[in-house]
Amino acid sequence: MDKLSLIGASLAVIALFLAQTMEGGHLNSLLNAPALLIVVGGSLGAVMIQAPYDVFRRAIVMFRWVIIPPKLQLKQSINHVLMWSEIARREGLLGLEKSINKETDPFIRKSLQLLIDGRDPIIIRNNLEIEIETHEQFEHRAAKVYESMGGYAPTIGILGAVMGLIHVMENLSEPGLLGKGIATAFVATVYGVAFANLFLIPVSKKLLFHVREKYREKEMLMEGIICIAEGENPRNIALKLKAYDRMAYVS
DSSP states (O other), rough: OOOOHEEEHHHHHHHHHHHHHHHHGGGGGOOHHHHHHHHHHHHHHHHHSSOOOOHHHHHHHHGGGGGSSOOOOHHHHHHHHHHHHHHHHHHHHGGGGGHEEEEEEEHHHHHHHHHHHOOOHHHHHHHHHHHHHHHHHHHHHHHHHHHHHHHHHHHHHHHHHHHHHHHHHTTOOOGHHHHHHHHHHHHHHHHHHHHHHIIHHHHHHHHHHHHHHHHHHHHHHHHHHEEEEEEEHHHHHHHHHHOOGGGGOOO
């Protein structure tokens, strides 16, 4: 679980409401269901028009990464590559056929199959680079859905404020209600700006980080497979792949 995301979200909300009370305002003045409906519903509707169905669906699925990040096992993957290199060194590339049956990741299975088939390292690289780039771009677009919503939310918040002011102008015959009505109208603007900058855009940035880390691991696997195809010594492979493990240099 990503505790930092939970702490950050809680801190942002607490700071917002605490500032409101310190200025002498009431928390109830920031609670307005119609304003929330306009901002959330409008932003969601706008991005649904913008994004293709598959991208939007993937964005919804990826949201859980904010709280439960995808499990990356870089060190374990490095150990697997070194194990495969030792097998290839002792038994030849055909000795890796048993390893394919133990793997469930489609990318790893494809990588090992290309290796076993004796493909040229350049062909292996081209195939795997296309695989990585295609999937990374798709998930990158899905993560950017939240950034797009963050771009729409403030403007839709202003739209909500204008709608609220129209309602106020319709009740000019009751001066006692004008102040409260105007305050309520501007709550939509607060929702729009806060929703974008305290939630949507940070969510997008967090998802983009996880996407990059996920495919960095696949790039490492690709480099390892190519090293095996080129017949490199397992020790040299270990030194090369260690560069992908940023924690290996943290004391």
